[in-house]
Amino acid sequence: MTSIDPLVRLRAEHGVELGEDAWIALVPEVMPDHATAMAALIDELPLAPESLVIFGKPVETPRLVSFHGDPHARYSYSGRVFDPKPWTPFLASVRERVREVTGTRFDCVLVNHYRDGKDAMGWHADDEPELGPNAPRDVLIASLSLGAMRRFVLRHRRRSEDKRALELGEGNLLVMGGATQHRWQHCVPRTSKPVRPRMNLTFRLVRR
Numbered sequence: 001m002t003s004i005d006p007l008v009r010l011r012a013e014h015g016v017e018l019g020e021d022a023w024i025a026l027v028p029e030v031m032p033d034h035a036t037a038m039a040a041l042i043d044e045l046p047l048a049p050e051s052l053v054i055f056g057k058p059v060e061t062p063r064l065v066s067f068h069g070d071p072h073a074r075y076s077y078s079g080r081v082f083d084p085k086p087w088t089p090f091l092a093s094v095r096e097r098v099r100e101v102t103g104t105r106f107d108c109v110l111v112n113h114y115r116d117g118k119d120a121m122g123w124h125a126d127d128e129p130e131l132g133p134n135a136p137r138d139v140l141i142a143s144l145s146l147g148a149m150r151r152f153v154l155r156h157r158r159r160s161e162d163k164r165a166l167e168l169g170e171g172n173l174l175v176m177g178g179a180t181q182h183r184w185q186h187c188v189p190r191t192s193k194p195v196r197p198r199m200n201l202t203f204r205l206v207r208r
């Protein structure tokens with residue numbers, strides 16, 4: 001019997017086709033013990049605000065950040081180059097869980113910790129050239145969310161009124177594939193509602 005590629009199966013069972021070769025799949029309950037996992041990662045990782053350069057000015061991220069990966073997986077965004085910190089034991093086990101679900105061994109992860117509704121992520125796409133030989137037209141991202149649900153919004157780059165809102169948290173996994181980073185941007189808006197902490201781990205492939 002031939003085995004089906006896990007990504008083909010995820011896309012068939014949970015996928016939303018966005019057109020123009022862009023697709024996403026939202027997989028529920030990938031990490032049912034997500035609150036315990038988040039607490040373990042808060043203990044284990046050196047989470048801290050990151051200083052980025054936005055429109056030529058240094059700005060601190062409104063969230064805590066930690067970037068980890070294999071030694072070759074250097075990554076640049078917002079005017080900075082990030083050298084990966086090593087995989088920690090619990091983080092490596094989370095990567096293994098994402099590999100089981102996606103069939104992909106990602107080589108780095110950006111961890112974002114949103115302490116409350118004031119912590120957020122602005123509009124952007126994960127379209128850096130190091131994300132694969134066919135970036136940004138074919139980029140695979142697996143985004144695991146732990147803790148509270150937060151709204152995650154996608155908007156089409158040319159038709160900005162074309163938006164899709166998802167709730168990400170409680171151990172669900174959003175896989176973004178194909179031309180999603182090329183055609184769409186995404187954000188996690190601030191909210192004035194009281195929200196519990198949330199953590200998001202975006203697993204990426206920075207090819208050698």
Ligand SMILES: O=C(O)CCC(=O)C(=O)O
Nearest residue numbers: 110121152168188200202
């Ligand atoms: O927190 C999220 O769901 C989004 C994270 C994200 O957009 C990123 O790490 O690039």
